[in-house]
Amino acid sequence: MELIGIFKYLYEQLVATGIPQVWVDLISLVASAVIIFGVLALIALFLVWWERKLSADFQQRMGPMLTGWHGLIQTVADAIKLIQKEDITPTKADRPVFFWAPIICFVAAFAVYVTVPFGEGLIVSDLNIGILYIVAITTFTVISLLMAGWGSNNKYALLGGMRSAAQVVSYEVPMIVAILSVIVFVGSLSMVDIVESQALIYQWYIFRMPFGPIAFVIFIIAATAETNRTPFDLPEAEQELVAGFNIEYSGMKFAMFFLAEFINMFTVSAIGATLFLGGWQGPFLPSWVWFLVKTFGLVFVFMWFRWTYPRLRVDQLMEFSWKFLLPLAFANLILAGWMKYSGWFNW
Amino acid sequence: MGIIKKVPVYAEKFPGGGIITTSLNYIFSQSQASSLWYLLFGTACCAIELMATGASRYDFDRFGMIFRASPRQSDLIIAAGTITKKMAPRLKLLHDQMAEPRYVIAMGGCTVGGGPFYYDSYAVEKGIDHIVPVDVYIPGCPPRPESLFEGCLKLQEKVKLQKIQDWS
Amino acid sequence: MTFEELTTYLTEKFGDKLELLETGKFEPFFLIKKENLVEICEAVKTDDKLLIDFLCNIGAIDTGEKFEIVYNLASIKKNIRFDLKLVMEYEGAEVDSVQEVWPCSNWYEREMWELYGINIKNHDNLTRFLLPDEWDQGHPMLKNWDAPDFKRMPEVE
């Protein structure tokens, strides 16, 4: 069952009403934005539940059990509860900065989905600079975390914000370079082109020995750091900074950070699946199912990290990036260029 | 703003408006009750039992209860362990800084009424109920995890009985 | 060293500066004068045969008539243990700090100052410690201490 048919039908119905083309495009874009928000909200709610269930499995517990079947609507209950929570703005906080931080955090996470291909044809707009756009927009998250840290006027929050800035600054470059080594092969920045260049399973970039796996590992490490997840969850290190940048946030504002964290995790997994695992490509099943399967597989890996590893210290985190990951990524980029030039594995 | 308090007043003017009120009430109170995030707050022996309750054999997560380190994001403060006179103002401040709606469980004899430190102690606050409003008392020194569960379930019952017109 | 060896060695070394107490069980307790405290502590720490490097505990006692202070000492290297005891009147109770000898005595002495009101000479940080910052009810460990909300356990036979 390909979903694209439904959307095409709806679009044609819209055209058939005879309103001007500008309105048609506008309505369809707004509608797709709302649909994607709905999908993302569902995915985030599911991911929170799944994370809790997975952690319970790792830890020989049950996880949420009493709210819905096996706690399936637990996160819905959490969300409704968070709507009812009082919203506190500390007296000393910088009110506008404090207010806008969660909004920017969420919007940055949400705007990425303009050009994420959920399936064959299931992409809002295939930007010709797709991957560059995604890399640029995801970095906005750090601005919101810095704003949250600064605006809260709380020392722990400030430290958390600073840490997240340092962390993103350090891991951005290896991530870009790892992505570049794939771009060298694709020859285009468009997400659709990236997926289409790996139609068959041996064409997936993770299987292009030897540069593919290295780039994939660098990408996964950098992505973990960018999404602030263990072992790189320093900005909200519970045991050191109590709750880090979101220490003063309550109610819906906290919910936005929470939602954005899980959307970001899904985003980086989706990018990873697109770049290295062939995106929607796969036999028999509809393309969007393949995409979701691969993405959730990567999400599982991130969750696995989280429930296994302790946390790094801030200086070790920086040194790991600058002294190990970055030289490795560049060496890998040169290797990829040479492989592309010499035609190795260039099937 | 609390406009929600007015919902019953207006809704009941329409036929079938009561259904809206009751279902809203049901959804809100039910979701509050099944998502009580507790603050990581433990001072003494009961804190170990609180930790054990969160661990594998008992597992708080089954009720949807997870811990938060910041009082801004937690709904429930489980005062586990002795509250001394030096600690009492801090407990009050923590309770103040929690976002409403907020609940308090007094866990263990010390927080209920001084417990084994009622007599002859110059430093222990004899019960926390004159510092913060307490919803559920759990006696025991320390209470078993099962009794803590019982207390939490009692609190859930209490939360479920809330009416939206009574909200602050 | 056994009990007897230790007592003979110490009494020979310090002569009348210390006196063995009969109340001590299991370990020798020596009564010393507070003027000699720091001197004796330095001596037992540097003595080759004793090498008392480990201060276990300092405790003040209010006997109802006067203060006593007990220093529980041990040597990790030589594996010997004994205790020193001071006796002083309530009036102007004061004792020298031994933190030059054993740094860990700092907190024990601070606690003594706070809970008993024994003044510590040459102590670098005599500030509020265990009690609340706004405490104004005196020294609660004294036997005759009382406060409005202080309840004594009823006697049951």
Add this chain to the structure above:
Amino acid sequence: MAQYAAVLIFLLVGIGIVLFTFFMSRLIRPSNPYKAKNQSYECAEQPIGDSWIRFNNRFYIFALIFVVFDVEAVFLFPWAVAFGHLGLFALIEMMIFIMILLFGLFYAWKKGVLKWV
């Protein structure tokens, strides 16, 4: 440009949705601010001093190096896209470019800049 209209609309719709949820929550939630509640949380103590101070966060050097590498990444993107047509010359040129940067990184490393003092 039609492609980029989507970006604008997504940004607006995103902001709109968040503000809408904030508004919904505002209708429902209780609100009872008072002095102690709005005080900064600092482990249940009175905060000592203000947190808006000039403190040494020690990573501005990293930030500078980051700018260098990020600008470089911008140069690398067109290279990577066009690499398929350019051949050996582009490869060697880019290798030299990267080498210079890595040399700079190595220099900074030896200077002890990459240490979080």
Add this chain to the structure above:
Amino acid sequence: MTEGLRTEEFQVNMGPHHPSTHGVCRFILTMDGEVIVRAEPVIGYLHRSLEKICENRTYAQCIPVMDRFEYCTSMCCNEVFALAVEKLAGIEVPEYAEYLRVIMMELNRIASHMIWYGTTALDLGAITPFLYSFREREDILDMFEMTCGQRLTYNYIRIGGVSKDIPPEFIPKCKEFLATIDHKIDDYERMLTENPIFMVRNKGVGTLSPEMAIAYGVSGPSLRASGIKYDLRRDDPYSIYNRFKFDIPVCHNGDCYDRYIIRIKEMRESAKIVRQALEQLPNAEVNTGKMVKANFKPAKGEVYSRIENSRGEMGVYIQSTGDTKKPLRVKMRGGSYNQLQVMPELVKGVKIADVVAIMASLDIIMPEVDR
């Protein structure tokens, strides 16, 4: 690089309500960025005046108060008080009761080290090990519960013996536990010991030199991690510890990692002692000792008894006047008191994340400090 810039130091409260201060300790940290310049501990948030309470209780009533002194190893607290009073009054404890005491204390030591293991992992950000160690801890608590009916504050070791005999199902359960514990500890080690992140977080952090450790009165596993082989169970044998063969693990770097290794090894050694004690347990005569009565008055005297607790030397000084049934003075000493005192020295110049790691590795719990 930084001379030209003016930066300010700032002060942060860490605690009393902080997830990783293990109770209610407060540090006033003076920080320069993420680096600690000075740390000043503020204690007393859990000062419950146990010593004052003991002065107003009869000797038998003091034992439950001692339970609350150090709740992670209540058995050892019972033992140290009972030992002191037995010395004071010259009471002989029956051999059978001594064996039960040793079994209970060593099991309690394992349980306490499990709490330490879990919270250490938790403080470093790994959550799963915490749940694993608490799972095994529950088995030990089951054994205690079937013996004395309590999970945490046991009141089991009394003056003159133990309160009651172990139930018949205790020994099979204990043997079953001992058969699996080594594998479980292997599991724990697999999760952390070789974990690269755990190693970089702990190696070379919070190095405590042997001289400083002794000067500050640090004892127990933390002292042995600094290379000093001093264990009261061997050097000043109390109870019947001289009947068992066990190693005293020693490491030489004195950093957080060594303190971790020591405690892991100690769990194995404790299991070894319990195994030997179960073998040697005299079956012929079941004599758990004669409990003292409420009007029990030991002779005039004073005693300082000390035992090796899981957090270092635990001591209690008791003075009795001989004519009342209440002690004149009970002064308690816990290992954490001295280990917290050395913290300001250890945390100078480290990052805020290391404060947490050091505090966890020293295994500080607050009731022992504040009493």
